[in-house]
Amino acid sequence: MSAPLIRMTGVTKGFPGVVALDDVDLELAPGERLALVGENGAGKSTLMKLLSGIHAPDAGTIEIDGAPVVISGPAHAKELGISIIHQELGLVGDLTVAENIVLGREPRRGPLLSARATIDVATELLDRLGMVLDPRALVRDLTVGKQQMVEIAKALSVDARVLVLDEPTAALNEAEVQALFSLIDRFVTPTTGVIYISHRMDELPVVADRISVLRDGRNAGERDARTTPMREIVSLMVGREIAVDVRPAPAEVGDVVLEVQGLSSRHPLHEVSFTLRAGEILGFAGLMGAGRTELARAIVGADPITAGTVLVRGRPHRISSPAVAARLGIGYLSEDRKRYGALLEQTVADNIALSSLERFTRGGLVRGRAIERVATDLVARLRIRTPGVRQLVRNLSGGNQQKVIVAKWIHRDCDILIFDEPTRGIDVGAKDEIYRLLEELAAAGKAVVVISSELPEVLRLSHRIAVMAEGRIAAVLDNSEATQETIMEHATRFHETAVTGA
Incomplete structure (x- = not known):
């Protein structure tokens, strides 16, 4: 029997105030697809950072093909055949697809870089991987899904034997997800293997052979991906049962607090109208590019509108920025927490206070102790995993960063809350907490908008569901009549009409 491609034994890693990994074992066999799952903060990303040479273990051993190794850095890891696609992409937006793929290994003719050879190398690789990408396109002009494909092509350009994918489908649409799965199938051979990290339980039986579960930095168990019920995997992850297939109880709704009338923008909104009442959760569903995020940004003044009216508590308002929206009692959680939601170099406490800093200011001075008291309470309430409220947000896991942003808007006490992909990158246990x-x-009378690409999440949370297609609202469904199938029928209606001419 051949030696494992990767064997990690007794691996331990600590950081100031926290033990991230405690005596963890992991094996990847040749030809295997291994899913690595766990709650945010369970240690998955830290374990992969040890494998990629970003961190060194405090204890334990790493073997490749049965031989012990000390991985001195990311370049050494690549030499050993290990390529890792991190959740946060590492591309250069102002370079082309081809230039990103060969970055650091640019082909030359004599002392000069060869643009022609760069295009040729990238084109050959993209063709071999079955990726439909223009090698001359600037990366910043691509969708997030296509940027993900560029990152994968870049990783596979160095003849990797082990490919690690950290939440690769978080920003992909269904077609891009299927393309990724096909790519994984082509990559895995009797001499290669994949480690696949995901919070999407429904993907695991499709993409993995075996599932390894981490909980609180320790091994929690291993199961066969094809035969094990996902409820059992979730229980291993969180240490408790998580309710599935739940629908919301009927809402006791109040007055209309937000009304949108004929809202349009240059792209892609066309005369969007809807109402939102106190005490209800209104979900927005639709395919990627349907206009859901653009609608949220237009409502809060982040993007300009060309026509239409936004009424808050019955009065029309010209909302010129998210700050104006916040003063009107509208809180907005962006889908891009890194860019718009959090100050990564600031503390948990400072981020939570950010949306309501005036409450902590007296005589021009900021009351730091008051901020810490409020932050400590919200950290406990939302079960944010952090050594303390003075921890920098960049040191938290992605899911805990998301919870810090949610805490910010909870403290602002807005009457209207718009959450765009509130659980993106968050594990099932943390999702359940966010849902609750x-x-x-x-139930406390807030009016909530939830935009989500996950149909089970929309059905789990929403009292009513607005389905968007091509910048319009195609239907508004009561939860009692909505199914994934009916939502998708409405989501694709405009597209099908345009294609068939019906």
Whole structure:
């Protein structure tokens, strides 16, 4: 029997105030697809950073093909045949697809870089991987899904034997997900293997052979991906049962607090109208590019509108920025937490206070102790995993960063809350906590908009569901009549009409 491609034994890693990994074992066999799952903060990303040479273990051993190795850095890891696609992409937006793929290994003719050879190398690789990408396109002009494909092509350009994918489908549409799965199938051979990290439980039986579960930095168990019920995997991850296939209880709704009338923008909104009442959760579903995020940004003044009216509590307002929206009692959580949601180089406490800093200011001075008291309470309430409220947000896992942003808007106490992909990158246990939190907010009389690409999430949370297609609202469904199938029928209606001419 051949030696494992990767064997990690007794691996331990600590950081100031926290033990990230405690005596963890992991094996990847040749030809295997291994899913690595766990809650945010369970240690998955830290384990992969040890494998990629970003961090060194405090204890334990790493073997490749049965031989012990000390991985001195990311370049050494690549030499050993290990390529890792991190959740946060590392591309250069102002370079082309081809230039990103060969970055650091640019082909030359004599002392000069060869643009022609760069295009040729990238084109050959993209063709071999079955990726439909223009090698001359600037990366910043691509969708997030296509940027993900560029990152994968870049990783595979160095003849990797082990490919690690960290939340690769978080920003992909269904077609891009299927393309990724096909790519994984082509990559895995009797001498290669894949480690696949994902919070999407429904993907695991499709993409993995075996599932390894981490909980609180320790091994929690291993299961066969094809035969094990996902409820059992979730229980291993969180240490408790998580309710599935739940629908919201009927809402006790109040007055209309937000009304949008005929809202349009240069792209892609066309005369969008809807109402939102106190005490309800209104979900927005649709395919990628349908206009859901653009609608949220237009409502809060982040993007300009060309026509239409936004009424808050019955009065029309010209909302010129998210700050103006916040003063009107509208809180907005962006889908891009890194860019718009959090100050990564600031502390948990400072981020939570950010949306309501005036409450902590007296005589021009900021009351730091008051901020810390409020932050400590919200950290406990949302179960944010952090050594303390003075921890920098960049040191938290992605899911805990998301919870810090949610805490910011909870403290602002807005009456209208718009959450765009509130659980993107968050594990199932943390999702359940966020769901309960949103339900509590609605029960307390808040009006909540939830935009989500996950149809089970929309059905789990929403009292009513607005389905968008090509910048319009195609239907508004009561939860009792909505199914994944009916939502998709409405989501694709405009596209099908345009194609068939019906």
